[in-house]
Amino acid sequence: xxxxxxxxxxxxxxxxxxxxxxxxxxxxxxxxxxxxxxxxxxxxxxxxxxxxxxxxxxxxxxxxxxxxxxxxxxxxxxxxxxxxxxxxxxxxxxxxxxxxxxxxxxxxxxxxxxxxxxxxxxxxxxxxxxxxxxxxxxxxxxxxxxxxxxxxxxxxxxxxxxxxxxxxxxxxxxxxxxxxxxxxxxxxxxxxxxxxxxxxxxxxxxxxxxxxxxxx
Amino acid sequence: xxxxxxxxxxxxxxxxxxxxxxxxxxxxxxxxxxxxxxxxxxxxxxxxxxxxxxxxxxxxxxxxxxxxxxxxxxxxxxxxxxxxxxxxxxxxxxxxxxxxxxxxxxxxxxxxxxxxxxxxxxxxxxxxxxxxxxxxxxxxxxxxxxxxxxxxxxxxxxxxxxxxxxxxxxxxxxxxxxxxxxxxxxxx
Numbered sequence: 001x002x003x004x005x006x007x008x009x010x011x012x013x014x015x016x017x018x019x020x021x022x023x024x025x026x027x028x029x030x031x032x033x034x035x036x037x038x039x040x041x042x043x044x045x046x047x048x049x050x051x052x053x054x055x056x057x058x059x060x061x062x063x064x065x066x067x068x069x070x071x072x073x074x075x076x077x078x079x080x081x082x083x084x085x086x087x088x089x090x091x092x093x094x095x096x097x098x099x100x101x102x103x104x105x106x107x108x109x110x111x112x113x114x115x116x117x118x119x120x121x122x123x124x125x126x127x128x129x130x131x132x133x134x135x136x137x138x139x140x141x142x143x144x145x146x147x148x149x150x151x152x153x154x155x156x157x158x159x160x161x162x163x164x165x166x167x168x169x170x171x172x173x174x175x176x177x178x179x180x181x182x183x184x185x186x187x188x189x190x191x192x193x194x195x196x197x198x199x200x201x202x203x204x205x206x207x208x209x210x211x212x213x214x215x216x
Numbered sequence: 217x218x219x220x221x222x223x224x225x226x227x228x229x230x231x232x233x234x235x236x237x238x239x240x241x242x243x244x245x246x247x248x249x250x251x252x253x254x255x256x257x258x259x260x261x262x263x264x265x266x267x268x269x270x271x272x273x274x275x276x277x278x279x280x281x282x283x284x285x286x287x288x289x290x291x292x293x294x295x296x297x298x299x300x301x302x303x304x305x306x307x308x309x310x311x312x313x314x315x316x317x318x319x320x321x322x323x324x325x326x327x328x329x330x331x332x333x334x335x336x337x338x339x340x341x342x343x344x345x346x347x348x349x350x351x352x353x354x355x356x357x358x359x360x361x362x363x364x365x366x367x368x369x370x371x372x373x374x375x376x377x378x379x380x381x382x383x384x385x386x387x388x389x390x391x392x393x394x395x396x397x398x399x400x401x402x403x404x
């Protein structure tokens with residue numbers, strides 16, 4: 001039974017505990033940052049940020065409305081990135097048959113630059129990032145080392161609000177449906193993002209497009 | 217070579233610590249290998265408390281050879297149930313990062329740079345400034361001529377992490393000076 005994240009954005013307060021905990025567990029180096037007029041920081045996913053809370057801010061009916069989106073790899077049921085990589089370097093991208101985690105290994109270093117471009121372009125969610133220093137492709141690992149030892153992924157473990165949930169796919173799908181039904185009462189546009197195709201299911205209260213804003 | 221059991225464990229621990237985890241992945245291949253070389257292997261769990269806000273979340277610190285390896289929330293702590301916010305989640309970096317200040321820094325009035333000072337110098341300086349400010353702003357009597365012995369020019373911002381005894385000590389010190397504006401950061 002593959003494992004699945006349910007990310008219930010209606011509960012997210014954008015504390016960014018998940019983002020920091022992810023960096024800590026994976027020993028990812030700091031980014032040099034600057035004030036860009038938004039709390040979304042760093043501005044995008046990068047080889048040292050597998051997890052990023054995206055902020056989108058609107059003024060609706062004279063009130064400020066914020067949408068928070070703790071972005072990460074979706075660990076697709078049939079990952080297109082793996083399809084692309086398999087034709088060039090075997091074992092560059094692997095899928096753990098037990099947990100369903102899609103993992104970029106050190107062998108991604110053997111991909112040629114144009115092949116790296118292709119792998120990145122195959123991702124429908126724009127997740128993989130190239131570490132130009134090591135030549136390795138980087139993204140969320142589902143904390144596969146923890147999951148295999150019956151521990152929660154670090155982002156889920158640290159989440160104080162119940163936004164980040166993790167468990168067997170059937171349980172998470174059931175929870176997703178339950179939460180969606182509850183949210184529909186207050187948010188008629190509430191929806192699950194591609195629940196059949198991915199193992200990181202986002203529960204959104206509004207149109208997915210609202211959650212992404214270009215950060216200057 | 218005289219290798220005691222304790223020393224042997226230390227050497228073994230060092231060996232594991234210095235071997236890059238991803239290298240193991242390359243040698244063994246596959247998803248199983250990727251999960252090998254777990255960073256918490258052989259660590260001891262120690263409970264600590266997050267120093268930031270008044271929630272005081274418990275944190276599990278994973279320690280190997282006296283060094284922090286990893287930190288995460290303690291699920292047995294009833295308030296947070298293992299969760300941590302971004303500040304608490306950064307406990308490992310807060311401990312290890314070389315950006316962290318380790319010596320008191322002083323910026324003189326109108327100066328554009330910081331300079332390192334000793335604790336002794338710094339505490340003397342703070343003491344001097346408190347005393348001068350207090351003496352300058354001390355109000356013996358109010359407009360009605362009533363004795364108030366009050367200082368309006370000093371504000372103390374304490375911490376929600378202080379225990380009762382520390383609060384009592386701090387309170388007595390401040391009241392002794394005549395300070396009446398006393399608060400702590402959890403209300404901000």
